[in-house]
Amino acid sequence: MDCQDQFAPGAKELVLLVFGEGELAPEVVRHLHACMICQQRLRQFRQLYLYLLAKLYRSQCPDGLHISLYCADLLEKQEKEQIEAHLRECPLCAEEVAISRRFMADPLLPVAPASPFHDLVPMRGGRQTRLILHHRPRSARWPRLYRSKECELVLSLSYAAPGCCALYGLLSRLGPALNDRLPLEGVQVELLPLETGERKRGVASSGLLLTTTVDRDGRLLFPAVSPGRYTLLLHLPVGDLVIEDLQIDV
Amino acid sequence: MGMQTEQLSNVLELALPDAVDAGEAEALNEREAEQECGADRSGLEIFQRAIVEGDQQAWALLQDQFSEVVRGWIRRHPKREIAMRLDSEENYIAQAFERFWQATAYKQDLQFTSLPAALSYLRASLNGAIMDTLRMYARPREAYLSEPGYEGASVSEDRDEGDELWEALKSLLPQPKERYLAYLLFYCGLKPREVVRYCSQEFQSVQDVYRLRRNIIERLARNIDQLLWKLSVH
Secondary structure, three states: OOOOOOOEEEEEEEHHOOOOOOOOOOOHHHHHHHHHHHHHHHHHHHHHHHHHHHHHHOOOOHHHHHHHHHOOOOOOOHHHHHHHHHHOOOOHHHHHHHHHHHHOOOOOOOOOOOOEEOOOOEEEEEOOEEEEEOOOOOOOOOOEEEEEEEEEEEEEEEEEEEEEEEEEEEEEEEHHOOOOOOOOOOOOOEEEOOHHHHOOOOOOOOOOOOEOOOOOOOOOEEEEOOOOOEEEEEEEEEEEEEEEEEHHHH | HHHHHHHHHHHHHHOOOOOOOHHHHHHHHHHHHHHHHHHHHHHHHHHHHOOOHHHHHHHHHHHHHHHHHHHHHHHOOOOOHHHHHHOHHHHHHHHHHHHHHHHHHHOOOOOOHHHHHHHHHHHHHHHHHHHHHHHHHOOOOHHHOOOOOOOOOOOOOHHHHHHHHHHHHHHHHOOHHHHHHHHHHHHOOHHHHHHHHHHOOOOOOHHHHHOOOOHHHHHHHHHHHHHHHHOOOO
Protein backbone atom coordinates (compact mmCIF):
# COMPACT_ATOMS: atom_id res chain seq x y z
CA MET A 1 0.00 0.00 0.00
CA ASP A 2 1.33 3.42 -0.95
CA CYS A 3 1.06 6.42 1.32
CA GLN A 4 -1.23 9.13 -0.09
CA ASP A 5 0.24 12.00 1.93
CA GLN A 6 1.45 14.94 -0.15
CA PHE A 7 4.90 14.75 1.48
CA ALA A 8 5.27 11.00 1.07
CA PRO A 9 8.58 10.20 -0.69
CA GLY A 10 8.20 8.73 -4.16
CA ALA A 11 10.16 5.80 -5.50
CA LYS A 12 12.89 8.14 -6.75
CA GLU A 13 13.48 9.58 -3.27
CA LEU A 14 13.37 6.16 -1.66
CA VAL A 15 15.90 4.74 -4.10
CA LEU A 16 18.19 7.69 -3.43
CA LEU A 17 17.87 7.02 0.28
CA VAL A 18 18.66 3.35 -0.17
CA PHE A 19 21.81 4.20 -2.08
CA GLY A 20 22.65 7.12 0.22
CA GLU A 21 22.88 9.45 -2.73
CA GLY A 22 20.71 12.42 -2.04
CA GLU A 23 19.01 14.62 0.49
CA LEU A 24 15.30 14.89 0.88
CA ALA A 25 13.32 18.03 1.53
CA PRO A 26 12.87 18.66 5.31
CA GLU A 27 9.12 18.13 5.12
CA VAL A 28 9.63 14.75 3.39
CA VAL A 29 12.12 13.74 6.08
CA ARG A 30 9.65 14.76 8.79
CA HIS A 31 6.94 12.76 7.11
CA LEU A 32 9.16 9.74 6.74
CA HIS A 33 10.01 9.81 10.44
CA ALA A 34 6.34 9.81 11.30
CA CYS A 35 4.84 7.54 8.63
CA MET A 36 4.96 3.77 9.18
CA ILE A 37 3.83 3.06 5.63
CA CYS A 38 6.69 5.01 4.08
CA GLN A 39 9.19 3.54 6.54
CA GLN A 40 8.01 0.08 5.61
CA ARG A 41 8.40 0.87 1.92
CA LEU A 42 11.88 2.26 2.43
CA ARG A 43 12.84 -0.82 4.42
CA GLN A 44 11.51 -3.02 1.63
CA PHE A 45 13.58 -1.20 -0.98
CA ARG A 46 16.70 -1.40 1.16
CA GLN A 47 16.27 -5.06 2.00
CA LEU A 48 15.70 -5.87 -1.61
CA TYR A 49 18.86 -4.10 -2.69
CA LEU A 50 21.00 -5.65 0.05
CA TYR A 51 19.57 -9.06 -0.59
CA LEU A 52 20.30 -8.91 -4.29
CA LEU A 53 23.79 -7.56 -3.76
CA ALA A 54 24.65 -10.12 -1.09
CA LYS A 55 23.34 -13.00 -3.16
CA LEU A 56 24.62 -11.97 -6.54
CA TYR A 57 27.82 -9.98 -6.00
CA ARG A 58 30.45 -11.64 -8.17
CA SER A 59 28.76 -14.98 -7.70
CA GLN A 60 29.27 -15.80 -11.38
CA CYS A 61 32.88 -14.61 -11.59
CA PRO A 62 35.65 -17.17 -11.96
CA ASP A 63 37.99 -17.07 -8.98
CA GLY A 64 41.43 -15.50 -9.10
CA LEU A 65 43.20 -18.76 -9.88
CA HIS A 66 41.01 -19.45 -12.90
CA ILE A 67 41.47 -15.90 -14.14
CA SER A 68 45.22 -16.40 -13.75
CA LEU A 69 45.28 -19.79 -15.44
CA TYR A 70 43.22 -18.32 -18.26
CA CYS A 71 45.77 -15.54 -18.70
CA ALA A 72 48.64 -18.02 -18.64
CA ASP A 73 46.80 -20.10 -21.26
CA LEU A 74 46.72 -23.06 -18.89
CA LEU A 75 43.01 -23.86 -19.10
CA GLU A 76 41.25 -26.40 -21.21
CA LYS A 77 39.19 -25.25 -24.16
CA GLN A 78 35.79 -25.47 -22.51
CA GLU A 79 36.83 -23.54 -19.39
CA LYS A 80 38.58 -21.01 -21.55
CA GLU A 81 35.45 -20.40 -23.61
CA GLN A 82 33.34 -20.02 -20.49
CA ILE A 83 35.66 -17.38 -19.15
CA GLU A 84 35.75 -15.59 -22.50
CA ALA A 85 31.95 -15.42 -22.52
CA HIS A 86 31.96 -14.09 -18.97
CA LEU A 87 34.55 -11.45 -19.82
CA ARG A 88 32.28 -10.01 -22.48
CA GLU A 89 29.82 -9.06 -19.73
CA CYS A 90 31.81 -8.49 -16.58
CA PRO A 91 33.97 -5.36 -16.56
CA LEU A 92 35.54 -6.29 -13.22
CA CYS A 93 36.87 -9.60 -14.48
CA ALA A 94 37.98 -7.94 -17.72
CA GLU A 95 40.00 -5.52 -15.61
CA GLU A 96 41.50 -8.35 -13.57
CA VAL A 97 42.47 -10.13 -16.77
CA ALA A 98 44.24 -7.00 -18.01
CA ILE A 99 46.19 -6.73 -14.74
CA SER A 100 47.02 -10.44 -14.71
CA ARG A 101 48.21 -10.37 -18.30
CA ARG A 102 50.49 -7.45 -17.52
CA PHE A 103 51.93 -9.38 -14.59
CA MET A 104 52.40 -12.55 -16.58
CA ALA A 105 54.07 -10.81 -19.47
CA ASP A 106 57.16 -10.43 -17.26
CA PRO A 107 59.88 -13.06 -17.59
CA LEU A 108 59.43 -15.90 -15.12
CA LEU A 109 62.92 -15.51 -13.75
CA PRO A 110 65.10 -12.43 -13.66
CA VAL A 111 67.08 -12.23 -16.88
CA ALA A 112 70.78 -12.89 -16.35
CA PRO A 113 73.33 -11.74 -18.92
CA ALA A 114 73.96 -14.75 -21.14
CA SER A 115 76.65 -13.45 -23.43
CA PRO A 116 80.15 -12.17 -22.83
CA PHE A 117 79.06 -8.87 -24.30
CA HIS A 118 78.10 -5.81 -22.35
CA ASP A 119 74.35 -5.42 -22.03
CA LEU A 120 72.82 -2.02 -22.09
CA VAL A 121 69.98 -1.65 -19.63
CA PRO A 122 67.26 1.00 -19.62
CA MET A 123 67.40 3.72 -17.04
CA ARG A 124 65.44 6.92 -16.49
CA GLY A 125 67.52 10.01 -16.57
CA GLY A 126 67.35 13.59 -17.73
CA ARG A 127 64.83 14.46 -20.34
CA GLN A 128 64.80 11.10 -22.10
CA THR A 129 65.13 7.42 -21.47
CA ARG A 130 68.76 6.46 -21.30
CA LEU A 131 70.47 3.23 -21.97
CA ILE A 132 73.29 2.97 -19.58
CA LEU A 133 76.11 0.52 -19.23
CA HIS A 134 77.31 -0.47 -15.80
CA HIS A 135 80.99 -1.21 -15.54
CA ARG A 136 81.84 -4.89 -15.75
CA PRO A 137 85.54 -5.57 -15.60
CA ARG A 138 85.10 -9.07 -17.10
CA SER A 139 85.18 -7.84 -20.68
CA ALA A 140 87.71 -5.06 -20.47
CA ARG A 141 89.54 -6.13 -23.59
CA TRP A 142 89.24 -4.39 -26.94
CA PRO A 143 87.31 -4.41 -29.17
CA ARG A 144 84.16 -4.26 -27.10
CA LEU A 145 80.60 -4.86 -28.06
CA TYR A 146 77.78 -3.03 -26.31
CA ARG A 147 74.25 -4.10 -26.93
CA SER A 148 70.83 -2.62 -26.21
CA LYS A 149 67.43 -3.88 -27.34
CA GLU A 150 67.59 -1.81 -30.48
CA CYS A 151 71.18 -1.41 -31.46
CA GLU A 152 74.71 -2.45 -30.83
CA LEU A 153 77.96 -0.59 -30.77
CA VAL A 154 81.41 -1.94 -31.39
CA LEU A 155 84.24 0.15 -29.99
CA SER A 156 87.93 -0.23 -30.66
CA LEU A 157 91.19 1.55 -29.99
CA SER A 158 94.32 2.06 -32.05
CA TYR A 159 97.59 3.81 -31.48
CA ALA A 160 97.57 7.31 -32.97
CA ALA A 161 100.57 9.16 -31.51
CA PRO A 162 102.73 8.98 -28.35
CA GLY A 163 100.36 9.21 -25.37
CA CYS A 164 97.35 9.32 -27.61
CA CYS A 165 95.03 6.83 -29.30
CA ALA A 166 92.11 6.80 -31.71
CA LEU A 167 88.78 5.53 -30.48
CA TYR A 168 86.48 4.38 -33.19
CA GLY A 169 83.30 2.44 -33.43
CA LEU A 170 80.51 1.05 -35.49
CA LEU A 171 76.89 1.59 -34.52
CA SER A 172 74.27 -0.67 -36.02
CA ARG A 173 70.61 -1.44 -35.59
CA LEU A 174 69.41 -4.84 -34.41
CA GLY A 175 66.92 -5.69 -37.11
CA PRO A 176 65.84 -4.06 -40.36
CA ALA A 177 62.48 -3.09 -38.83
CA LEU A 178 64.26 -0.27 -37.04
CA ASN A 179 65.64 1.33 -40.20
CA ASP A 180 63.04 4.07 -40.34
CA ARG A 181 62.63 4.63 -36.63
CA LEU A 182 66.29 4.73 -35.80
CA PRO A 183 68.33 6.77 -38.26
CA LEU A 184 71.98 6.60 -37.31
CA GLU A 185 73.54 9.12 -39.65
CA GLY A 186 74.26 12.37 -37.89
CA VAL A 187 73.87 10.99 -34.37
CA GLN A 188 75.90 13.20 -32.04
CA VAL A 189 78.50 11.41 -29.94
CA GLU A 190 80.24 12.94 -26.93
CA LEU A 191 83.21 11.68 -25.00
CA LEU A 192 83.33 13.26 -21.55
CA PRO A 193 86.49 12.88 -19.48
CA LEU A 194 85.86 11.92 -15.85
CA GLU A 195 87.88 13.40 -13.04
CA THR A 196 90.74 11.22 -11.88
CA GLY A 197 89.81 9.49 -8.67
CA GLU A 198 86.26 10.69 -8.96
CA ARG A 199 84.18 7.98 -7.39
CA LYS A 200 80.82 9.36 -8.27
CA ARG A 201 79.74 7.94 -11.55
CA GLY A 202 78.90 10.19 -14.44
CA VAL A 203 80.50 13.33 -13.04
CA ALA A 204 82.47 14.91 -15.81
CA SER A 205 85.64 16.86 -15.18
CA SER A 206 86.34 20.25 -16.59
CA GLY A 207 88.54 18.49 -19.18
CA LEU A 208 87.94 18.88 -22.87
CA LEU A 209 84.71 17.42 -24.18
CA LEU A 210 85.26 15.56 -27.43
CA THR A 211 82.46 15.35 -29.96
CA THR A 212 81.87 13.62 -33.25
CA THR A 213 78.97 12.41 -35.36
CA VAL A 214 78.01 9.01 -36.71
CA ASP A 215 78.37 8.75 -40.47
CA ARG A 216 76.03 7.19 -43.02
CA ASP A 217 77.44 3.74 -42.39
CA GLY A 218 77.18 3.97 -38.60
CA ARG A 219 80.86 4.74 -38.07
CA LEU A 220 82.25 7.15 -35.51
CA LEU A 221 85.78 8.31 -34.76
CA PHE A 222 87.62 10.21 -32.08
CA PRO A 223 91.05 10.55 -33.72
CA ALA A 224 93.01 11.65 -30.64
CA VAL A 225 92.01 10.53 -27.18
CA SER A 226 94.24 10.78 -24.13
CA PRO A 227 94.34 7.86 -21.68
CA GLY A 228 91.80 8.14 -18.88
CA ARG A 229 88.28 7.41 -17.83
CA TYR A 230 85.39 8.67 -19.90
CA THR A 231 81.67 8.64 -20.35
CA LEU A 232 80.54 8.06 -23.90
CA LEU A 233 77.17 9.51 -24.88
CA LEU A 234 75.31 8.83 -28.10
CA HIS A 235 72.27 11.02 -28.64
CA LEU A 236 69.98 8.60 -30.49
CA PRO A 237 66.50 9.63 -31.62
CA VAL A 238 64.98 7.06 -29.22
CA GLY A 239 67.00 8.24 -26.23
CA ASP A 240 70.55 8.63 -25.10
CA LEU A 241 72.89 5.70 -25.09
CA VAL A 242 75.45 6.00 -22.34
CA ILE A 243 78.56 4.02 -21.63
CA GLU A 244 79.78 4.82 -18.19
CA ASP A 245 83.29 4.59 -16.92
CA LEU A 246 84.99 3.81 -20.19
CA GLN A 247 88.62 3.20 -19.37
CA ILE A 248 91.01 4.06 -22.17
CA ASP A 249 94.65 3.06 -21.89
CA VAL A 250 97.19 3.47 -24.58
CA MET B 1 89.00 10.01 -44.97
CA GLY B 2 90.96 7.22 -46.65
CA MET B 3 92.79 6.43 -43.44
CA GLN B 4 89.59 6.60 -41.42
CA THR B 5 87.78 4.18 -43.70
CA GLU B 6 90.58 1.70 -43.51
CA GLN B 7 90.71 1.83 -39.71
CA LEU B 8 86.94 1.41 -39.41
CA SER B 9 87.02 -1.56 -41.75
CA ASN B 10 89.44 -3.16 -39.32
CA VAL B 11 87.09 -2.47 -36.46
CA LEU B 12 84.31 -4.17 -38.28
CA GLU B 13 86.42 -7.20 -38.84
CA LEU B 14 87.61 -7.30 -35.28
CA ALA B 15 84.44 -6.55 -33.49
CA LEU B 16 81.65 -8.46 -35.15
CA PRO B 17 80.06 -10.75 -32.56
CA ASP B 18 81.15 -13.87 -34.42
CA ALA B 19 84.74 -12.77 -34.31
CA VAL B 20 85.02 -11.29 -30.82
CA ASP B 21 86.50 -13.94 -28.57
CA ALA B 22 84.46 -16.44 -30.49
CA GLY B 23 85.97 -19.48 -28.79
CA GLU B 24 85.69 -18.00 -25.34
CA ALA B 25 82.17 -16.81 -25.94
CA GLU B 26 81.09 -20.18 -27.19
CA ALA B 27 82.62 -22.01 -24.26
CA LEU B 28 81.05 -19.58 -21.83
CA ASN B 29 77.67 -19.91 -23.47
CA GLU B 30 77.91 -23.68 -23.38
CA ARG B 31 78.84 -23.66 -19.71
CA GLU B 32 75.98 -21.30 -18.93
CA ALA B 33 73.55 -23.38 -20.98
CA GLU B 34 74.67 -26.55 -19.21
CA GLN B 35 74.32 -24.95 -15.80
CA GLU B 36 70.90 -23.61 -16.72
CA CYS B 37 69.81 -26.97 -18.04
CA GLY B 38 71.04 -28.76 -14.92
CA ALA B 39 69.26 -26.28 -12.65
CA ASP B 40 66.08 -26.69 -14.70
CA ARG B 41 66.24 -30.47 -14.44
CA SER B 42 66.76 -30.45 -10.70
CA GLY B 43 64.02 -27.81 -10.20
CA LEU B 44 61.60 -29.81 -12.28
CA GLU B 45 62.43 -32.96 -10.39
CA ILE B 46 61.53 -31.27 -7.11
CA PHE B 47 58.20 -30.21 -8.58
CA GLN B 48 57.51 -33.72 -9.90
CA ARG B 49 58.42 -35.41 -6.64
CA ALA B 50 56.27 -33.01 -4.68
CA ILE B 51 53.26 -33.24 -7.00
CA VAL B 52 53.26 -36.75 -8.41
CA GLU B 53 54.73 -38.60 -5.45
CA GLY B 54 53.34 -36.29 -2.78
CA ASP B 55 56.77 -36.30 -1.17
CA GLN B 56 56.61 -34.00 1.87
CA GLN B 57 60.32 -33.40 1.89
CA ALA B 58 60.12 -32.37 -1.73
CA TRP B 59 57.32 -29.96 -0.83
CA ALA B 60 59.46 -28.41 1.87
CA LEU B 61 62.37 -28.18 -0.54
CA LEU B 62 60.14 -26.70 -3.20
CA GLN B 63 58.99 -23.94 -0.89
CA ASP B 64 62.50 -23.36 0.33
CA GLN B 65 63.97 -23.11 -3.15
CA PHE B 66 61.26 -21.07 -4.82
CA SER B 67 60.05 -18.76 -2.05
CA GLU B 68 62.45 -16.06 -3.15
CA VAL B 69 61.31 -16.42 -6.75
CA VAL B 70 57.70 -15.94 -5.59
CA ARG B 71 58.78 -12.95 -3.50
CA GLY B 72 60.37 -11.45 -6.61
CA TRP B 73 57.09 -11.90 -8.49
CA ILE B 74 55.14 -10.18 -5.70
CA ARG B 75 57.48 -7.23 -5.92
CA ARG B 76 56.88 -6.93 -9.64
CA HIS B 77 53.11 -7.33 -9.46
CA PRO B 78 51.20 -4.36 -10.94
CA LYS B 79 49.01 -4.23 -7.79
CA ARG B 80 51.80 -4.82 -5.27
CA GLU B 81 51.23 -1.55 -3.38
CA ILE B 82 47.60 -2.14 -2.57
CA ALA B 83 48.20 -5.88 -2.11
CA MET B 84 50.89 -5.17 0.48
CA ARG B 85 48.51 -2.94 2.39
CA LEU B 86 46.08 -5.84 2.69
CA ASP B 87 48.39 -8.72 3.53
CA SER B 88 52.03 -9.56 4.11
CA GLU B 89 54.51 -10.90 1.57
CA GLU B 90 54.90 -14.05 3.67
CA ASN B 91 51.17 -14.73 3.56
CA TYR B 92 51.02 -14.28 -0.19
CA ILE B 93 53.94 -16.66 -0.60
CA ALA B 94 52.27 -19.22 1.66
CA GLN B 95 48.98 -18.82 -0.22
CA ALA B 96 50.71 -19.22 -3.58
CA PHE B 97 52.16 -22.58 -2.54
CA GLU B 98 48.91 -23.65 -0.89
CA ARG B 99 46.86 -22.87 -3.98
CA PHE B 100 49.44 -24.51 -6.17
CA TRP B 101 49.24 -27.60 -4.01
CA GLN B 102 45.42 -27.59 -4.04
CA ALA B 103 45.27 -27.10 -7.79
CA THR B 104 47.72 -29.88 -8.49
CA ALA B 105 46.04 -32.21 -5.99
CA TYR B 106 42.70 -31.53 -7.67
CA LYS B 107 44.05 -32.12 -11.16
CA GLN B 108 45.60 -35.53 -10.87
CA ASP B 109 46.59 -35.61 -14.52
CA LEU B 110 48.57 -32.42 -14.27
CA GLN B 111 52.17 -33.00 -15.29
CA PHE B 112 54.84 -30.47 -15.96
CA THR B 113 57.29 -31.19 -18.71
CA SER B 114 59.58 -28.27 -17.94
CA LEU B 115 60.51 -26.04 -15.05
CA PRO B 116 59.07 -22.91 -16.74
CA ALA B 117 55.73 -24.72 -17.11
CA ALA B 118 55.69 -25.55 -13.39
CA LEU B 119 56.75 -22.03 -12.49
CA SER B 120 54.02 -20.57 -14.72
CA TYR B 121 51.49 -22.53 -12.73
CA LEU B 122 53.01 -21.38 -9.46
CA ARG B 123 52.96 -17.77 -10.63
CA ALA B 124 49.33 -18.14 -11.67
CA SER B 125 48.61 -19.45 -8.17
CA LEU B 126 50.26 -16.39 -6.66
CA ASN B 127 48.36 -14.07 -8.96
CA GLY B 128 45.14 -15.86 -7.99
CA ALA B 129 45.89 -15.28 -4.31
CA ILE B 130 46.58 -11.59 -4.89
CA MET B 131 43.54 -11.05 -7.11
CA ASP B 132 41.22 -12.82 -4.66
CA THR B 133 42.55 -10.73 -1.79
CA LEU B 134 42.00 -7.52 -3.76
CA ARG B 135 38.54 -8.74 -4.75
CA MET B 136 37.59 -9.50 -1.17
CA TYR B 137 38.55 -6.02 0.00
CA ALA B 138 36.84 -4.38 -2.96
CA ARG B 139 33.55 -6.05 -2.09
CA PRO B 140 30.98 -3.37 -1.24
CA ARG B 141 30.28 -3.15 2.46
CA GLU B 142 26.59 -3.61 1.75
CA ALA B 143 27.23 -6.99 0.18
CA TYR B 144 28.08 -8.34 3.64
CA LEU B 145 24.97 -7.03 5.29
CA SER B 146 21.76 -8.83 5.90
CA GLU B 147 18.65 -7.47 7.46
CA PRO B 148 15.97 -9.27 9.37
CA GLY B 149 13.14 -10.57 7.27
CA TYR B 150 15.26 -12.26 4.64
CA GLU B 151 16.48 -15.65 5.54
CA GLY B 152 19.78 -16.48 4.01
CA ALA B 153 20.48 -12.91 3.03
CA SER B 154 24.10 -13.31 4.08
CA VAL B 155 26.81 -13.80 1.50
CA SER B 156 26.37 -17.06 -0.30
CA GLU B 157 28.87 -18.84 -2.43
CA ASP B 158 26.17 -21.00 -3.84
CA ARG B 159 26.24 -20.38 -7.54
CA ASP B 160 22.98 -22.23 -8.17
CA GLU B 161 21.15 -19.99 -5.77
CA GLY B 162 22.55 -16.97 -7.55
CA ASP B 163 21.50 -18.40 -10.90
CA GLU B 164 17.99 -18.96 -9.65
CA LEU B 165 17.74 -15.45 -8.31
CA TRP B 166 19.08 -13.99 -11.50
CA GLU B 167 16.54 -15.91 -13.57
CA ALA B 168 13.74 -14.60 -11.36
CA LEU B 169 15.12 -11.08 -11.70
CA LYS B 170 15.42 -11.32 -15.45
CA SER B 171 11.81 -12.35 -15.78
CA LEU B 172 10.87 -9.02 -14.21
CA LEU B 173 13.21 -6.98 -16.41
CA PRO B 174 12.31 -7.49 -20.05
CA GLN B 175 14.51 -4.70 -21.44
CA PRO B 176 18.07 -5.86 -22.27
CA LYS B 177 19.53 -2.54 -21.16
CA GLU B 178 17.81 -2.77 -17.78
CA ARG B 179 18.94 -6.34 -17.41
CA TYR B 180 22.51 -5.42 -18.12
CA LEU B 181 22.35 -2.54 -15.68
CA ALA B 182 20.91 -4.88 -13.04
CA TYR B 183 23.86 -7.17 -13.74
CA LEU B 184 26.31 -4.32 -13.27
CA LEU B 185 24.56 -3.09 -10.11
CA PHE B 186 24.10 -6.40 -8.34
CA TYR B 187 26.66 -8.77 -9.81
CA CYS B 188 29.42 -6.22 -10.06
CA GLY B 189 28.24 -3.86 -7.30
CA LEU B 190 29.02 -0.84 -9.46
CA LYS B 191 27.91 2.68 -8.61
CA PRO B 192 26.33 4.78 -11.39
CA ARG B 193 29.55 6.63 -12.13
CA GLU B 194 31.48 3.37 -12.34
CA VAL B 195 28.84 1.99 -14.68
CA VAL B 196 29.44 4.91 -17.04
CA ARG B 197 33.21 4.56 -16.69
CA TYR B 198 33.30 0.84 -17.41
CA CYS B 199 30.48 0.68 -19.97
CA SER B 200 30.43 4.04 -21.65
CA GLN B 201 29.16 2.53 -24.89
CA GLU B 202 25.99 1.21 -23.29
CA PHE B 203 25.48 3.97 -20.74
CA GLN B 204 26.36 7.46 -21.82
CA SER B 205 25.39 9.47 -18.75
CA VAL B 206 25.05 9.05 -15.01
CA GLN B 207 21.53 10.49 -15.25
CA ASP B 208 20.66 7.72 -17.66
CA VAL B 209 21.91 5.16 -15.12
CA TYR B 210 20.04 6.82 -12.22
CA ARG B 211 16.80 6.74 -14.20
CA LEU B 212 17.15 3.12 -15.23
CA ARG B 213 18.19 2.06 -11.75
CA ARG B 214 15.10 3.71 -10.30
CA ASN B 215 12.95 1.83 -12.81
CA ILE B 216 14.62 -1.44 -11.88
CA ILE B 217 14.24 -1.02 -8.13
CA GLU B 218 10.69 0.20 -8.50
CA ARG B 219 9.72 -2.71 -10.69
CA LEU B 220 11.40 -5.21 -8.41
CA ALA B 221 9.81 -3.65 -5.34
CA ARG B 222 6.39 -3.76 -7.00
CA ASN B 223 6.92 -7.42 -7.70
CA ILE B 224 8.73 -8.25 -4.53
CA ASP B 225 6.15 -10.79 -3.44
CA GLN B 226 6.40 -12.55 -6.75
CA LEU B 227 10.19 -12.47 -6.54
CA LEU B 228 10.24 -13.84 -3.02
CA TRP B 229 7.69 -16.47 -3.85
CA LYS B 230 9.82 -17.63 -6.74
CA LEU B 231 12.78 -17.87 -4.44
CA SER B 232 10.75 -19.22 -1.52
CA VAL B 233 12.63 -17.11 0.95
CA HIS B 234 9.73 -15.78 3.00
